[in-house]
Amino acid sequence: MDLENQKRVKDLTEEYGPENVVVLLGAAEGEASGIAAETVTAGDPTYAGPLTGVSLGLVVYHVCEDEVKEEFDPDVYDEQVSMMEMVLDIDEIAEEMQAIREEYTKY
């Protein structure tokens, strides 16, 4: 994840409290989703940014996962996301995301 964004995630989590924060990702494939999800839960796996060694344990989902998708207004989702959803490998993304959540999410 972008180093500047890591800093924003860290600062906002401190400001609002980790139990109140949910991260939503829009990455294009499973591996990138997994790396971003790991960054906001276990810490930056690339050891490059402000979240290196910082385990925030945040709740994190990809926007196309069923658990969050069912909470969106279906019209908004259709208009904003469904076109891209068709070209993404959602099963692969969901599998990565679920594995990270089971291992590292604390809330």
Added chain:
Amino acid sequence: MSILDGKKVIVIGDRDGIPGPAIALCAESAGAEVIFSATECFV
């Protein structure tokens, strides 16, 4: 239990996937407050 309703949401979109503003609109439609939205680019 709702995942998003009443929560503070951080959006990390992707230029090659789903961009930040699109995710932010979805999150707001679920009753969440978007506190940060970015669109990353891996190129």
